Structures are given as structure tokens and as C-alpha cells.
Amino acid sequence: MDSSAVTACVLIIGNEILSGRTQDTNLQHIALTLGQWGIQVREARVVPDVEEIIVDSVNEARNGFDYVFTTGGIGPTHDDITAECIAKAFAVPLVTHPEIARMLETRPAPPDVMAARMRMARVPEGASLVDNTTGGPPGFRIENVYVMAGIPGVMKAMLGSLEGKLKSGPVVRSRSVTAFLGESTIAQALAEIQEKFPDVDLGSYPFFRQERYGTSLVMRGTDEATLDATLDAVKSAIIAAGETPQDVQHG
Amino acid sequence: MDSSAVTACVLIIGNEILSGRTQDTNLQHIALTLGQWGIQVREARVVPDVEEIIVDSVNEARNGFDYVFTTGGIGPTHDDITAECIAKAFAVPLVTHPEIARMLETRPAPPDVMAARMRMARVPEGASLVDNTTGGPPGFRIENVYVMAGIPGVMKAMLGSLEGKLKSGPVVRSRSVTAFLGESTIAQALAEIQEKFPDVDLGSYPFFRQERYGTSLVMRGTDEATLDATLDAVKSAIIAAGETPQDVQHG
Structure with a gap:
């Protein structure tokens, strides 16, 4: 794998x-979005709402990848424990962020409701904010860990706000082609193509549709010319096996 | 958590x-099915098609949970490396399983195609088979690790074949109720209810629909009477907050 690659781990926090x-x-949205950003x-x-497991997972992930993105557990109820777990992972105090607090205080509420809402202002000391354009409270970042909401619409807004703000490596591009062939029929040719183009990741994904077996061949890599050469080789292998390459896509 | 619980880890193997x-x-299908089985x-x-990562993940998971279920990477192409990784994780040789080999040999094919197909007969020494009622080659089991296909229809058939064959603990049941209330409004009541019923896992999942904010309150636990008492307490909290409990479900 390319040593200039920028990598990420996604932590999905939630019993549900x-x-x-x-x-x-x-996960799919985050993977596609980050992929486009390099x-x-x-x-x-996917980890449960259990403090020790979240803390350990965050620490493993932040040491093993360039970035960590978490989803879930940042609401106002007792089962929202992500902020305190991240603080524990970084061994820093959990503090009330004045900017979030001010935002939450603008809507009046009885004391117990306001107290619950204020849980959403708690961030690990030193954290900066991740914008939430849906109008709710923001997420936060500490070092290489980005903490986002679990609700897909809110997560998307938070992730979107990071566009252009993260370091990036080469963007992984793809080519794909399908053939109504059993995988075994072209397995040997595929293995040879993979060997010839070691910088391309060549995957074979079988399917069953229109009452027939087929397979999608997916090539992923950072160099467009190498990808095109790999695609040509795969198409030739399909033709040599007596079938027609279909549904060629460039991504 | 209940010490009689039987636990599982799911390993989803695949770059795609x-x-x-x-x-x-x-994951959702496996979680729901295993849940019903206790x-x-x-x-x-979710791990990539990289040997070292798969081996490490399998070893961590099989030591940390009662069961491990893997999906993906057991087809006939070069990128299907799950069987060899599982063998490495258990430090046993990868061998050709005579029963799978016989099954694969019944359909004639040119030598190179048959050779590719025979990749699907390779299992770690000592593995037993996991039936595949869709007609394709089976999955396999070694100790507490069950290795299944990634194609959802095939995975479902393999998992289904295990019904009644696994040890089981108490089945986790659920109650749920929704309310058109902001989470903060009943956060304090929910925290008190959670404290009163520590054996129940009480989760709050906010949503936005029909142009209104609401939340789903989900209670999970193994004792039906305690769940019913928790549900009553949550419904009372919703009513006390001036709203109507809706869409009560027992699972």
C-alpha cells in the first residue's frame, strides 16, 4: 500500500x-466522502455504549490511523457517554465549552431540561468544535479524533463541514466491469492480472441476477493510467472466456 | 451485564x-438472528482483505467472545483469503476438505477453472462444515469461529443452518415507545428510571419526522416483568411531560 496514503478508522458507537x-x-457515507477527499x-x-470499550477502542484507533471519526452518543441523555469517554481516552478533564453553552442557553427551558441540554456542551479540555449546520449543538475534535452525531442527517452535516480542512493523500479511483461468468472461470486470469498490476487492488464480487451468475470486477488505485491498463486486461480476460464486458464504470 | 450471557463478535471482511x-x-441480520437465539x-x-489484519482480528475476537462469525472472502478468486487467514490465526495447516472437493468435482470444468474452484475446498485442518442450502460450497467452523460467505443470501442460508446448534444464554427482549418530545425534556426522568432498573438497558434515540422532533425510548433486558415495569415508568414520564406515549412495541 502507498505510504503517502492518509488513513482513517470509523468508530460506530451504539447498542442499537x-x-x-x-x-x-x-459508515458507507463516511467512507465514500473521505475517499473523495483522499x-x-x-x-x-461497532462498539457498545460501555465506557471501557469505547476508551480502549478510541486509543487503539487514534494510534493506528491518521484520523478517527466517531458517530453516536453525544446527545443529552444518560446513555450518551461519548464525550466523557473521549476525555478519558485522552486523560484530560471534561469541561463545558462556553460557545456551546451560550448556544444552548438561547432557548429558555426549565432548570432540569437545561441541565440535560448542558450535557451536550461538555467536551474534553482542548477540543475544538465541528460545525453542525442543522442548527443543533456541534460535534468536536481533539487531536486526530472527530466526534460526530449518530443521526445520519446530523452526521452528514458535521462531516460536510470538514471539507477542505483535513490533510489528504492520493485519491483512490476505481474502474469496474461486470460479466455473466462464474468467478472460477476467470479466477486464474484475474490472479495473473493482479500480479502484473500490484499497485491496483483487484476485487471480484459475485452476484446472482436475471437468473444468472455473474461477477463484478472492481479495480482500485491511485494512478489513472494503471487503472485503465488493468481494466483493459480484465475486459480481455472476459472476452477470452467467451463473454461480453458490461456496465463499465469509472469512479 | 448478565454473566450467563453468551456473546459474539462479527468480523466483516472486505475492502468493498x-x-x-x-x-x-x-451485521444487522446476524445481530437479529443471534439475538433471537440468545x-x-x-x-x-470491518476489516480489509489484508492477511495480518484479519489474523490479528480473528485472534483478538476468538479470545474475547464466546463466538466469532465472519463474512466474506471465501470464494475462488485471488482476493478470497479468509480460509488461509483463519488457518494462520489457529496455527494449523490449510487442507483440502474431501467432502467439499467431491462436491466441487461433480461439475466438470477445464483444469484451470477446477483449480480455482478447489480454492473453495480449502479449510483449516480440523474444521467442520457449515451447510450452504443455496447449493454452493459450504462455510466452515473451527473451534468458536464460524466462517460464512459475504453474499447476503448465502450468508443467511449458512447462519440459518446453525439454528439449534449453538449454546445460548438468556434472550434479550425489548420494549419501545416513542414520544414527540425533545430528549432533554425527559432526560432527567430517564436517568432516574435507568438508575431504578439497572438490569435494563434504557436507550434514547432522537428522530425528526412529521416536521417534529421526537425520541424513541428502547428498553432491553432479559426479564419480562422488569421490562414491563420499566416501560410503565417511561410512559408515565412521557405523560408527566405533557405528551402521549405512542407506538408501543414488545420485541
Whole structure:
């Protein structure tokens, strides 16, 4: 893998994903968005709302990747423990951020409601804010860890606000082509093509549709010319196997 | 948490999930299915098609949880490396399973195609098979690690074949109710209810629909009577806040 690559780990925090109650869609959005920005998601973890596990996961991830993006657990209720876990991971106090506090205080509320709302102003000492253009309270950043909401619409707004503000490596581009061929039929040719183009990541993803077996061949890499050469080789292999390359896409 | 709980970790193996090209849906299905069987998914990891990472993740997971379920990487192409990684994780040789080999040999093919197909007969020494009722080659099990296909339809068939064959703990049941209330409004009441019923996991999941903010309150636990008492307390809190409990569900 390219040593100039900028990498990320996504931490999805929430019992509701692990119980199966909620289908996560945040990972895909984050992966596609960061990919366009030249940041490669190399791992994702779904962890429960358990302090020790969140703290350990954050520490492993922030040491192993250029960036960490978390989703979930930053609301006002007792089960929102992400901010305090991040503070513990960095061994810094959890403090009230004056800017968020002012924002929350503009809407009047009874004392107990305001107290709950103020939970959302708590950030690890030294954190800066991640804008929330949906109007709610912001997320935050500390060092290389970005803490975002779990609600997809709010997460998207927070992530979007980071465009142009992160360091980036080469953007991974893709080519793909499908063929109505069993994978085994072209497996040997694919292995040879992968060997010939080691800088391209060549994946084969079988499917069953229109009552037929087929496979999608996906090439990913940072050099457009090498990708095109790989695509040509894969198309030739499909033709040599007696089928027609279909649905060629450049990404 | 209940010490009689039976736990699982899900390992989703595949670059296509991390690149965002494919939206994973396997985790949700596995979590819901295992949940019904009395097995709690406590963590999930999405890892790339990189040997060292897969080996390390399998070893961490199999030592940390009662069960590990993997998806992806067991096809016939060069990028299908799960079987060899699992063998490495267990430090056993990768061998050809005679039963799978016989199954694959029944369909005639040219030598190179048959050779590719035979990749799917390779299992770690000592592995047993996980049935694949879709007609394709099976998955396999070694100790507490179950290795399944990534294609959702095939994964479902493999997982389904394990029904009644796994050890199980208490089944986690749920109650849920929604209210058109901001979370902060009932945050204090929810914290008090959580404190009163420590064996119940009470989660609050905000949403925005019909142009209004609301929240879903979800209670999870193994004792039906305690869940019902918690639900009553949450409904009372919603009513005390001037709203109407809606969409009560028992799961």
C-alpha cells in the first residue's frame, strides 16, 4: 500500500446497531466522502455504549490511523457517554465549552431540561468544535479524533463541514466491469492480472441476477493510467472466456 | 451485564465495505438472528482483505467472545483469503476438505477453472462444515469461529443452518415507545428510571419526522416483568411531560 496514503478508522458507537434494531448507514457515507477527499477508511468498529470499550477502542484507533471519526452518543441523555469517554481516552478533564453553552442557553427551558441540554456542551479540555449546520449543538475534535452525531442527517452535516480542512493523500479511483461468468472461470486470469498490476487492488464480487451468475470486477488505485491498463486486461480476460464486458464504470 | 450471557463478535471482511462501494446489511441480520437465539453481538469489526489484519482480528475476537462469525472472502478468486487467514490465526495447516472437493468435482470444468474452484475446498485442518442450502460450497467452523460467505443470501442460508446448534444464554427482549418530545425534556426522568432498573438497558434515540422532533425510548433486558415495569415508568414520564406515549412495541 502507498505510504503517502492518509488513513482513517470509523468508530460506530451504539447498542442499537449491535442489537440489530438500527441498520447503520453512516459508515458507507463516511467512507465514500473521505475517499473523495483522499482519506482511506481502513477499519471500522461497532462498539457498545460501555465506557471501557469505547476508551480502549478510541486509543487503539487514534494510534493506528491518521484520523478517527466517531458517530453516536453525544446527545443529552444518560446513555450518551461519548464525550466523557473521549476525555478519558485522552486523560484530560471534561469541561463545558462556553460557545456551546451560550448556544444552548438561547432557548429558555426549565432548570432540569437545561441541565440535560448542558450535557451536550461538555467536551474534553482542548477540543475544538465541528460545525453542525442543522442548527443543533456541534460535534468536536481533539487531536486526530472527530466526534460526530449518530443521526445520519446530523452526521452528514458535521462531516460536510470538514471539507477542505483535513490533510489528504492520493485519491483512490476505481474502474469496474461486470460479466455473466462464474468467478472460477476467470479466477486464474484475474490472479495473473493482479500480479502484473500490484499497485491496483483487484476485487471480484459475485452476484446472482436475471437468473444468472455473474461477477463484478472492481479495480482500485491511485494512478489513472494503471487503472485503465488493468481494466483493459480484465475486459480481455472476459472476452477470452467467451463473454461480453458490461456496465463499465469509472469512479 | 448478565454473566450467563453468551456473546459474539462479527468480523466483516472486505475492502468493498470499507471503500463504501457496498452497504453492509449482514451485521444487522446476524445481530437479529443471534439475538433471537440468545447470543448477544457485543462488537463488530470491518476489516480489509489484508492477511495480518484479519489474523490479528480473528485472534483478538476468538479470545474475547464466546463466538466469532465472519463474512466474506471465501470464494475462488485471488482476493478470497479468509480460509488461509483463519488457518494462520489457529496455527494449523490449510487442507483440502474431501467432502467439499467431491462436491466441487461433480461439475466438470477445464483444469484451470477446477483449480480455482478447489480454492473453495480449502479449510483449516480440523474444521467442520457449515451447510450452504443455496447449493454452493459450504462455510466452515473451527473451534468458536464460524466462517460464512459475504453474499447476503448465502450468508443467511449458512447462519440459518446453525439454528439449534449453538449454546445460548438468556434472550434479550425489548420494549419501545416513542414520544414527540425533545430528549432533554425527559432526560432527567430517564436517568432516574435507568438508575431504578439497572438490569435494563434504557436507550434514547432522537428522530425528526412529521416536521417534529421526537425520541424513541428502547428498553432491553432479559426479564419480562422488569421490562414491563420499566416501560410503565417511561410512559408515565412521557405523560408527566405533557405528551402521549405512542407506538408501543414488545420485541
